[in-house]
Amino acid sequence: MFVVAIAALLLTAQDSSTISHPTPSPQGALVKNRRLDKNQTVARALYDAGLDEVTVTALHGALSAAEFNFKKARPGDQLRFVFRHGQLDVLDYRRSLLTEWQVRRDGDRYVARKREIEREQRIELVDLTVESNVWDAAISAGERPDIAVTLSDVFAWDVDFYRDVQKGDRMRAVVEKVIHKGRTLEYGRVLAAEYMGRSVGTKKSFRYKMPDGTETFFTEDGLSARKTFLKSPLKYATVTSGFGSRFHPVLNYVGNHNGVDYHAPSGTPVWAVSDGTVVRAGWNDGGGNVVCIKHVMSFETCYMHLSKILVKVGQRIAQKTVLAESGNTGKLTTGPHLHFGLKRGGGWVNPLSQNFPRAEPLPKQLMEDFKQQIADAASRLAASRVVLKGN
Numbered sequence: 001m002f003v004v005a006i007a008a009l010l011l012t013a014q015d016s017s018t019i020s021h022p023t024p025s026p027q028g029a030l031v032k033n034r035r036l037d038k039n040q041t042v043a044r045a046l047y048d049a050g051l052d053e054v055t056v057t058a059l060h061g062a063l064s065a066a067e068f069n070f071k072k073a074r075p076g077d078q079l080r081f082v083f084r085h086g087q088l089d090v091l092d093y094r095r096s097l098l099t100e101w102q103v104r105r106d107g108d109r110y111v112a113r114k115r116e117i118e119r120e121q122r123i124e125l126v127d128l129t130v131e132s133n134v135w136d137a138a139i140s141a142g143e144r145p146d147i148a149v150t151l152s153d154v155f156a157w158d159v160d161f162y163r164d165v166q167k168g169d170r171m172r173a174v175v176e177k178v179i180h181k182g183r184t185l186e187y188g189r190v191l192a193a194e195y196m197g198r199s200v201g202t203k204k205s206f207r208y209k210m211p212d213g214t215e216t217f218f219t220e221d222g223l224s225a226r227k228t229f230l231k232s233p234l235k236y237a238t239v240t241s242g243f244g245s246r247f248h249p250v251l252n253y254v255g256n257h258n259g260v261d262y263h264a265p266s267g268t269p270v271w272a273v274s275d276g277t278v279v280r281a282g283w284n285d286g287g288g289n290v291v292c293i294k295h296v297m298s299f300e301t302c303y304m305h306l307s308k309i310l311v312k313v314g315q316r317i318a319q320k321t322v323l324a325e326s327g328n329t330g331k332l333t334t335g336p337h338l339h340f341g342l343k344r345g346g347g348w349v350n351p352l353s354q355n356f357p358r359a360e361p362l363p364k365q366l367m368e369d370f371k372q373q374i375a376d377a378a379s380r381l382a383a384s385r386v387v388l389k390g391n
Contacts (some may be wrong), residue, residue: 029082029083029084029089030082030083030084031080031081031082031083032049032050032080032081032083033078033079033080033081034048034049034078034079034080034081035075035076035077035078035079036073036074036075036076036077036078036079037075038075039075040075041070041073042060042063042070042073042093043056043060045079046059046079049079049081051088055088055110058109058110059088059091059103059110059112061110062103062109062110062111062112063093063101063103063112065112066101066103066112066113066114067114068093068101068112068114072095073095074095077093077094077095078092078093078094079091079092079093079094080092080093080094087105088105089104089105090102090103090104090105091103091110097117097180097185097186098117098119098178098185098186099114099117100114100115100117101113101114101115102115117180117185118180118181119178119179119180119185120178120179120180121176121177121178121179121188122176122177122179123174123175123176123177123191123380124174124175124177125172125173125174125175125380125381125383126141126143126147126171126172126173126174126175127141127170127171127172128140128141128143128147128151128170128171128172129141129168129169129170130165130166130167130168130169130170130171131167132167133148133165134148134151134152134161134165134171135148137171143184144184144186144187146186146187147173147175147187148161149235150175150187150190151171151173151190151193151195152235153235153320154173154190154193154205154217155193155195155203155205156230156231156232156235156320157225157226157227157229157230157231157358158195158200158203158225158227158231159195159197159200159203159231160231160232161232161235162232162239163239163352164197164199164200164231165197166197166198166199168198169195169196169197169198170195170196170197171193171194171195171196172193172194172196172381173190173192173193173194173381174190174191174192174193174377174380174381175187175188175189175190175191176188176189176190176191189207189215190207191206191207191374191377192204192205192206192207192374192377192378192380192381193205193381194381203225204219204220204381205217205218205219205225206218206219206220206370206374206377206378207374207377208362208370208373208374209373210366211366218361218362218370220374220378222361222362222364222367222370223358223361223362224358224359224360224361224362225358226319226358226359227356227357227358227359228274228275228295228296228297228356228357228358228359229273229274229295229299229319229354229356230271230273230274230319230320232262232273233262233270233271233272233273233301233303233338233340234262234264234268234269234270234271234326234338235269235271239260239261239262239263239352240261240262240263240337241260241261258341258348259302259304259339259340259341259342259348259351260339260340260341260350260351260352261337261338261339261340262326262337262338262340263336263337264326264336264337264338265326265336266307266325266326266327266328266336267307267308267325267326267327268325268326268338269322269325269326270291270303270306270322270323270324270325270326270338271319271320271321271322271323272293272301272317272318272319272320272321272323273301273319274293274295274296274299274301274319275295275296275316275317275318275319276293276294276295276296276301276316276317277293277294277314277315277316277317278291278292278293278311278312278313278314278315278317278323279292279293279294279300279313280292280302280313281309281311281312281313282309282313284304284330285330285331286330286331286332287302287304287305287329287330287332287339288304288305288306288327288328288329288330288331288333289304289305289306289307289308289309289324289327289329289330290302290303290304290306291303291306291309291311291323291324293317293323297344298344298345298346299342299343299344300342300343300344301340301341301342301343302339302340302341302342302343303323303324303338303339303340304330304338304339304340304341305326305327305328305329305330305333305336305337305338305339306324306325306326306327306329306338307324307325307326307327307328307329308324308325308327309323309324310322310323310324310325311323311324326338342354
């Protein structure tokens with residue numbers, strides 16, 4: 001999946017200490033560093049590191065006692081073995097930058113514990129200027145690239161991050177960060193965000209906690225930042241074929257293309273563009289695995305060529321629910337991609353030309369509380385703001 005791929009990439013990029021060959025330490029110990037391979041179990045990784053069955057069984061028991069969930073082991077997880085006098089002395093298992101277990105030899109047994117990684121939480125301003133894409137803009141600003149995914153989620157109702165983003169666009173956000181030794185480990189909630197774009201104009205959103213405890217985004221004057229439909233069924237995707245007449249390479253003739261094709265590697269999460277009810281979830285010869293959802297205002301969306309379906313017919317779906325994974329299934333596919341179709345009143349319409357209404361605005365009686373809640377984030381967001389030329 002896309003998120004798993006990002007996590008593996010980030011761990012690889014940010015932990016240059018990982019090596020694949022044994023290394024002697026100054027204290028005479030032998031250190032081996034490994035990463036869990038695709039389809040490799042933890043037990044297999046332990047055997048591959050040279051441990052015998054008795055030691056592997058003892059480590060498994062110690063980790064289980066420390067509430068280690070073996071089912072959550074994923075490719076890219078890091079294992080560090082420390083051997084002394086030919087016997088395993090310490091095993092460190094890192095699942096993420098914040099989750100780590102350590103197993104130590106205690107006489108003739110092994111004892112494990114989950115280690116607490118020293119960290120602090122801060123609220124900071126993230127400022128990105130696009131030269132080529134949002135991903136590279138994050139790296140250029142000294143941020144982790146996954147902030148691009150976080151911000152694409154916030155602006156999903158107003159900005160298509162492949163079609164709308166242009167060179168010179170700017171994003172600023174007040175974000176919760178988890179910091180370890182001066183390095184950002186992960187991002188938390190976005191408290192306020194502003195997108196200044198040449199094609200979409202300026203979009204500004206503030207997170208607000210409603211009286212019932214739910215949190216959502218509103219503009220500064222209380223309008224909902226949430227629209228009834230998202231601009232895209234994927235966080236990141238390139239449109240490879242638009243709506244209307246086109247030549248189909250499989251059918252070998254010009255026909256009417258009743259949707260939009262997005263290039264997406266197999267396994268990319270596909271999310272529901274609006275609330276609705278699943279009316280179809282199954283196989284279609286031409287479209288492969290297909291999911292269709294019925295929405296308000298006589299709208300219906302269909303997602304085709306999926307590798308995996310995660311919902312069932314009759315299931316109520318909330319906007320942004322991951323309902324499937326993209327793929328390359330069906331007779332009419334020419335490669336991994338997502339076909340996205342939108343019906344209105346029973347007829348296919350162009351998803352890219354629709355202008356959907358916003359959700360209900362903030363009730364007037366909550367405006368004073370809203371202003372108080374967003375005051376600090378609004379002040380941080382306004383600091384040193386630079387207006388784009390041409391806006």
